[in-house]
Amino acid sequence: MKVRALYEALFALEDVRQVLRETTPDHTLTEQQRTVVLKALERVREALTVLEEWKSGDAPPIQSAPGIVARSAEEEYVSVQPIQRGGVLPPEARKTLTAYCDGYSVCDYCLPPFRLDRIRRPNLMEFHRELAEFLGMDEARLFPGARRCFQAVMSSLVKPGDTVLVDSLSHYTVYLAAEQAGARVVEVPNTGYPEYRIDPEAYGEKADEVERETGKPPVLAVLSHVDYKVGNLHDAKRVSETLKDREIPLLLNCAYTAGVMPVNGRELGADFLAASGHKSFASPAPSGILAVREEWADRVFRESRFREGKEVELLGCTLMGGVAVAMMASLPHVKERVERWPEEVEKARWLVSELERIGRSKQLGVKPKQHTLICMEFPDFHEVSKKHKRRGYFLYEELRRRGVFGLQPGLTLHVKLNTYGLNWRQVRHVAGAFKDVAEKYRIPVS
Ligand SMILES: *Cc1c(COP(=O)(O)O)cnc(C)c1O
Numbered sequence: 001m002k003v004r005a006l007y008e009a010l011f012a013l014e015d016v017r018q019v020l021r022e023t024t025p026d027h028t029l030t031e032q033q034r035t036v037v038l039k040a041l042e043r044v045r046e047a048l049t050v051l052e053e054w055k056s057g058d059a060p061p062i063q064s065a066p067g068i069v070a071r072s073a074e075e076e077y078v079s080v081q082p083i084q085r086g087g088v089l090p091p092e093a094r095k096t097l098t099a100y101c102d103g104y105s106v107c108d109y110c111l112p113p114f115r116l117d118r119i120r121r122p123n124l125m126e127f128h129r130e131l132a133e134f135l136g137m138d139e140a141r142l143f144p145g146a147r148r149c150f151q152a153v154m155s156s157l158v159k160p161g162d163t164v165l166v167d168s169l170s171h172y173t174v175y176l177a178a179e180q181a182g183a184r185v186v187e188v189p190n191t192g193y194p195e196y197r198i199d200p201e202a203y204g205e206k207a208d209e210v211e212r213e214t215g216k217p218p219v220l221a222v223l224s225h226v227d228y229k230v231g232n233l234h235d236a237k238r239v240s241e242t243l244k245d246r247e248i249p250l251l252l253n254c255a256y257t258a259g260v261m262p263v264n265g266r267e268l269g270a271d272f273l274a275a276s277g278h279k280s281f282a283s284p285a286p287s288g289i290l291a292v293r294e295e296w297a298d299r300v301f302r303e304s305r306f307r308e309g310k311e312v313e314l315l316g317c318t319l320m321g322g323v324a325v326a327m328m329a330s331l332p333h334v335k336e337r338v339e340r341w342p343e344e345v346e347k348a349r350w351l352v353s354e355l356e357r358i359g360r361s362k363q364l365g366v367k368p369k370q371h372t373l374i375c376m377e378f379p380d381f382h383e384v385s386k387k388h389k390r391r392g393y394f395l396y397e398e399l400r401r402r403g404v405f406g407l408q409p410g411l412t413l414h415v416k417l418n419t420y421g422l423n424w425r426q427v428r429h430v431a432g433a434f435k436d437v438a439e440k441y442r443i444p445v446s
Pocket of ligand 1: 144145146147148170171173224226227228253255256275276277278279287288
């Protein structure tokens with residue numbers, strides 16, 4: 001009821017906003033518009049009553065448009081959605097999104113040379129400078145996702161037939177970006193189940209092997225700072241040192257790190273650093289950041305031969321409107337929260353220790369956790385799923401009934417979850433919900 005009331009009020013105010021827009025510049029109302037405003041305000045007042053009384057109970061979900069149900073996962077559940085925790089927006093970003101929701105809404109003051117990173121109202125120019133500094137790099141640009149950053153780097157460095165080294169836990173988008181550039185992809189192995197470690201020295205060995213076989217060293221190496229599979233934090237510094245000896249540039253994929261934990265590209269030895277706004281930078285989708293070292297800026301952010309000042313890899317301009325300004329609104333929050341990383345890891349470790357009390361369950365990846373993305377193995381839930389009439393969906397459904405949202409529906413053996421940004425009360429709730437489900441199905445909880 002509260003969530004419904006909240007949206008009723010917000011949507012009613014949007015109707016008032018629409019009248020403001022229709023009556024510019026002097027806002028003189030017709031009879032009909034006056035009625036619209038008064039009715040909308042009445043709806044706000046009704047909604048406020050529900051909120052004032054903090055009423056409990058179920059209400060049908062509300063639609064923002066026909067067929068579009070207003071999303072309320074974050075308002076109704078403790079969300080442990082593995083890929084979404086770091087992308088949750090702080091209030092200031094949600095407000096900014098509302099205020100900049102129109103198309104092209106950052107282009108009002110786009111002056112020569114007509115580029116996103118030079119706009120001063122709102123001050124995107126300063127924002128770009130701050131981003132580069134925050135990431136310990138020299139130049140930064142916005143992109144629609146980390147994948148578009150990989151694409152820009154590969155397209156700038158790789159010619160068809162060149163080899164790109166990637167870690168064997170790489171995200172599929174790394175492969176696609178390499179494929180599009182016509183690269184040969186060579187994988188650096190990992191130790192496999194259950195730890196999935198990557199030996200930094202293996203980058204050097206693979207690079208030498210490639211050079212022996214093809215006569216040419218790899219032109220680029222990619223490392224997942226934290227991988228999507230088990231959430232291991234890989235040793236970027238040692239990988240970059242191995243590569244430096246061979247003059248191979250490193251693209252560090254920080255989709256799961258930059259924006260949630262302290263990351264300094266220069267200290268880690270990254271030549272390029274790709275970040276994801278919606279994964280880890282408290283930003284709306286789709287958004288990402290490519291930060292590069294000075295030596296590479298002219299190459300990756302090269303200007304067009306045909307249209308002066310426009311950058312080819314960005315097709316001139318990338319993120320506009322609400323997405324770009326909401327990122328900007330989130331930066332102070334992001335800068336502040338990375339300092340609290342040790343406590344975030346502590347919560348993840350605590351949850352792992354609780355979940356490992358369930359039957360034969362165990363955490364996959366390196367222990368103890370160094371990141372909040374967790375992959376659990378639950379052989380006992382998996383056993384239950386084989387006989388349950390809802391099959392693997394039972395776990396998702398049982399947890400959802402207990403206020404926990406975000407597991408991949410259908411999975412029971414290997415389950416990913418992320419505690420980032422949850423408070424202790426919520427983390428304890430998650431642990432309790434899992435143990436409660438276990439007990440319901442007579443799985444021993446130690
Ligand atoms: C999601 C993800 C990406 C892609 O990021 P986008 O910002 O969605 O393009 C890249 N790498 C890893 C490890 C990811 O999890």
